[in-house]
Amino acid sequence: MTRIGARELIGRILDAGRWTSWDTPPRRVAAPGSAYEAELAAARERTGCDEAVITGEGLLRGRRVAFVVSEFGFLAGSIGLATADRIVAAVERATAERLPLLAAPSSGGTRMQEGTAAFVQMARITAAVMRHRAAGLPYLVYLRHPTTGGVLASWGSLGHVTAAEPGALIGFLGPRVYEALHGEPFPPGVQVAENLAAKGVVDAVVGIDELPDVAARALSVLCAGQAPARGGRPRPAAPEPAADDTPAWESIERSRRADRPGVRELLRYGARDVTVLSGTGEGEADPGLLLALARFGEAACVVVGQDRRSQRSGHPIGPAGLRVARRGMRLARELHLPLLTVVDTPGAVLSAEAEERGLAGEIARCLAELTTLPGPTLCVLLGEGTGGAALALLPTDRVLCARHGWLSPLPPEGASVIVHRTTARAAEMAQAQGVRSADLLAAGIADHLLPECPDAAAEPRAFCTRTAAAIAAHLAELTAADPADRMAARDRRLQGPPPA
Known part of the structure; x- marks a missing residue:
């Protein structure tokens, strides 16, 4: 595939192609007269760069950002002592100036000419990136062809959001090294961007010319947690509808309609600046659980939603889906963003594999993380709410419930079997x-009813638009609330009503 240099990449990403360098002359690392010194001189002559990374700042769709971009033509983008100095200095400056950081690695890994001393620099770079993340600042990664070795195993795999160049070779061990060590080629199609996106290692495969819009859309949400909360108490999106006397079974049947809108329709009709993320980022994906960044009105949030169509077409939520949900909770915690959960599930998968991979433990860990998140949390019970999979996303500061939404420890058929020995x-x-x-x-389990007129399936766009307006109003109200008061109210909510 065609590989472009660092300067061209920066010019195609940043506004008007303009940027300001942060680079200073690198320290001397090669012995005078050595073969390595000659290699460095040749690399400088060939690329016009004095090291294997370029750092600096510029505007991305009007937003000031910092960047670290590899130059693969400089000794295969390898990381030596001076390279690490430059990367760490850039990350630390971005942290000090509270800038989002865009990293675009393309590297074979450690610079072999500098050996172990260079190898351990990966830990130093990782520590700097984690200090940046701990400051609540976004870190975006764009993996380019090729990215392998220690670079992928450190700063290349730590993005809040990670995209990859189409067709890029991405892997821990380069295929040439693997073949030399094992005497056979590495299995084809594995270390390819598209495969890793499908497996939940990277979030998306994005062409270079699409990258500015994709990155800007993600940053519009990821940077929102740095903005001070607006004061005031927003008005409700609509008057509180009265609860009706619809029989439970009628709501259950309506909630199971194949054409009922779910979380994807809610995002399509009611949200903007939507960035869908793929899987855990750690090699697991679950089609039944959707993770996204989005805005409802002016309220930016992380969305963790159960996808009804995927679940009913052979992908019930399993342990991996709950780990995807926990990734969303960590994003919300780290970047000080509100979390929106969408409950719509016929129940978690029942299988030997799910048991062996710790389904019950993942439900517990979701509950533990969700109930202790310091930021605002909001749940929308959109349809079915069956069992532990529903409970895992339920305990939030506020719960909005669709008119035909419902919540049960088991499907009613299962409860009937336990009590009456029949599903009838x-x-x-x-x-x-x-x-x-x-x-x-x-019962105080839900706080607000989302009307259906008479059924969300009969008016999908209107229902999603109304629901999105309610989400925006409640997120704004929760964000404007005093954090101590909000957390105290959450604790009272979790304790339940006092004894009669």
Whole structure:
């Protein structure tokens, strides 16, 4: 594939192609008269660069950003002592000036001419990146062809959002080294950007000319946590509708309609600046769980939503899906963003594999992380709410419930089997267990009813637009609230109502 240099990449990403260098002359690392000194001189002559990375700042769709971009033509973009000096200095300056950082590695890894001393610099670079992230600042990574070795195993794999160049070779061990060591070629199609996106290692495959818009859209949400919260109490999006007496079983049947809108329609019709992320970023993906960055009105948030269509077409939520949800919770925590959860699930997968991979433990860890998040949290019970998979995303500062949304420890058919030894009394069990929206409001489990006129499936766009307006209003109100008061209210909510 065609490889472009660092300067051309920067020129194509930043506004008007203009940027300001942060680079200073690198320290001397090669012995005078050595072969390595000659290699460095030849690399400088060939690329016009004095090291294997270029750092600096510029504007990305009007937003000031810092960058670290590899020059592969300079000794295969390898990282030596002077290279590490430059990367760390740039990361630390970006942190001090509170700038989002865009990294675009393209490297074979450690500079072999400098050996172990260069190898351990990967830990030093990682520490600088993690200090940047700990400061609540966004770190975006764009993996270019090729990115391998220690670079991928350090600063190349730490992005809040990670994209990759189409067709890029991305892997821990370069295929040439693998073949030399093992006497056979590495399996084809594995270390390719598109495969790694499908497996949840990277979030998206993005062409260079698409990158500015994709990065700017993500930063519009990721940087929102740095802005001070606006004061005031927003008005509700609509008057609070009265709960009705719809039988529980009618709501359950309506919630199971194949044409009922889900989280993807909610984002399509009601949100903007949407960036969908792929999987855990650690090699797991689950189509039943959608993770995204988005804005509802002016409120930016991380969205963790159960995708009803994927679940009902053979992809029920499993342990990997809950780990994707926890990635979203960590993003919200680290970048001081509100978290929106969308509950819409017929229940978690029931299988031997799910048990062996710790399904119950992942539900517990979701509950632990969600209930202790310091930022605002909001749940939308959009449709079905069955079992532990629903509970894992439920305990938030506020819960909005669709008119035909419902919540139950088991599918009503399963509850009927336990109590009556038959599924035939499922409707009776649902009514008795208090699963419907009216019951959830009365019990204080839900706070606000989202109207359906008469059914979300009959008016998908209108329903999603109304729901999005309610989300925007409640997120704005929660964000404007005093954090100590909000956390105290959450604690009271978790304790439940006092004894009668």
